[in-house]
Amino acid sequence: xxxxxxxxxxxxxxxxxxxxxxxxxxxxxxxxxxxxxxxxxxxxxxxxxxxxxxxxxxxxxxxxxxxxxxxxxxxxxxxxxxxxxxxxxxxxxxxxxxxxxxxxxxxxxxxxxxxxxxxxxxxxxxxxxxxxxxxxxxxxxxxxxxxxxxxxxxxxxxxxxxxxxxxxxxxxxxxxxxxxxxxxxxxxxxxxxxxxxxxxxxxxxxxxxxxxxxxxxxxxxxxxxxxxxxxxxxxxxxxxxxxxxxxxxxxxxxxxxxxxxxxxx
Numbered sequence: 200x201x202x203x204x205x206x207x208x209x210x211x212x213x214x215x216x217x218x219x220x221x222x223x224x225x226x227x228x229x230x231x232x233x234x235x236x237x238x239x240x241x242x243x244x245x246x247x248x249x250x251x252x253x254x255x256x257x258x259x260x261x262x263x264x265x266x267x268x269x270x271x272x273x274x275x276x277x278x279x280x281x282x283x284x285x286x287x288x289x290x291x292x293x294x295x296x297x298x299x300x301x302x303x304x305x306x307x308x309x310x311x312x313x314x315x316x317x318x319x320x321x322x323x324x325x326x327x328x329x330x331x332x333x334x335x336x337x338x339x340x341x342x343x344x345x346x347x348x349x350x351x352x353x354x355x356x357x358x359x360x361x362x363x364x365x366x367x368x369x370x371x372x373x374x375x376x377x378x379x380x381x382x383x384x385x386x387x388x389x390x391x392x393x394x395x396x397x398x399x400x401x402x403x404x405x406x407x408x409x410x411x412x413x414x415x416x417x418x419x420x421x422x423x424x425x426x427x428x429x430x431x432x433x434x435x436x437x438x439x440x441x442x443x444x445x446x447x448x449x450x451x452x453x454x455x456x457x458x459x460x461x462x463x464x
Contacts, residue, residue: 222252231255238340240333241295245274248295258340260295263333265325267307268293269355272300277321279358281312282383284375288312288321290329292336294347301355303347305336317385317403361388368392370416370463374406374432389440392416392463394456399463400440407433416463425449427463 206216215234219227228251238258241248253260266276268291273279280288289309294302308328312321339345366384368377368391381390382403389400404427413419413428420426426433436449441456453459 222246223249228252228255238337240337242329242333247297247299250297253295253297261292261305261333261336261340262295262300262302263329264291264293264300265289265322265329266358267291267309268300268304269350271356271358273358274360276358277325278318278361278383279356281316281318281321282379284379285312288325290325290332292333293350301350303349305339305345305347306332308332315382315403317382319386363388363391366390368401368463370427370429372430374429374434377429377434378404378406394418394458394461394463398442399452400446401436402438402440402446404437405435407435410435414462418458418461418463420450420453420459423450425453425458 202210202216206218209216217227217230222228231252232255236256239256239260241260241262244262248260264272264276265288266272266280267287267289270276270285271279271288277288287309289307291307292305293300294305296302310321310325310328336345361384366380366388368380370377370392372380381401384390385403391398391400393399407424407426410426410433412431413426413433415428415430417428418425419428419433425436427436428434438446439449439452440446441452
C-alpha cells in the first residue's frame with residue numbers, strides 16, 4: 200500500500216493528511232472538528248459519509264461527480280455513459296447527503312463523447328475541467344453567489360462499479376455495442392474474451408463496414424487485419440494483450456496464436 204498522489208502533494212506543502220478507514224471513526228471526527236473547515240470538497244471518495252461527518256463543516260461537503268446528475272449516480276458514471284451510447288456526459292458539483300449522489304446541485308459542465316473516446320480519454324478531460332468547476336463552486340459558496348438546486352425527481356439512472364466479469368465481450372451483440380463495451384473498459388478493468396481457454400485482453404476495435412459478415416466470435420485473419428464476427432458487422436481488432444504478456448498489435452498476436460478459423464468464447 201502507498202499514499203495517493205494527493206496525499207503526497209499535500210505533505211510536500213506541509214498540509215495535514217487524515218486517512219480514516221471510516222468517516223465515523225471518533226478520532227477522525229474529533230480532529231475534523233478541531234480543524235473546523237468551512238466546507239469540504241470531495242473527489243472520488245468511494246464511500247458514503249455519515250451524518251456525524253456531514254454536520255461538521257457549516258457549508259457541508261461538496262462532491263465533484265463525473266455525470267450530469269441525476270444521470271449515472273454511482274461509482275462508474277463515465278463507463279456507463281459510454282457503454283450505453285450517450286452522446287454527452289459532463290461533471291456536476293453537489294451537496295453531499297447520506298444517500299448516494301442525491302444532493303442538490305451547485306454547478307454543471309458538459310463534455311461531448313467522441314466516437315472513439317475511451318474511459319481514459321474522457322476522464323483525462325473531465326479531471327481538468329472538473330477541477331475548475333469544483334474551484335468555481337467553492338468560490339461561489341464562499342462569496343454567497345451559489346445556492347444548490349434540487350435534482351429532478353424520478354429521473355435518476357445508476358452506474359455501479361464495473362467488475363472484471365462485466366468487461367467480458369459478448370460477440371452475439373451488435374458491433375456498435377461491442378465497440379462501446381470495449382471503450383467503456385479501457386484502460387480499466389480491460390475488456391476481454393477467451394480463446395482456447397486462455398483470456399485475451401482487448402483494446403479499442405474498429406467496425407469493418409466493408410467486410411463480409413462472420414458468425415459471432417468467429418476469427419478471420421487476412422494480410423491487413425484480424426476480424427471477429429458480431430451480430431452485425433465484423434470488428435477489426437486493435438491491440439490485444441495475452442495473459443502474462445505485453446500489449447501487441449492483433450496481427451502480431453495472430454502470427455503466434457494462429458487463431459484463423461477459431462472462435463472466441
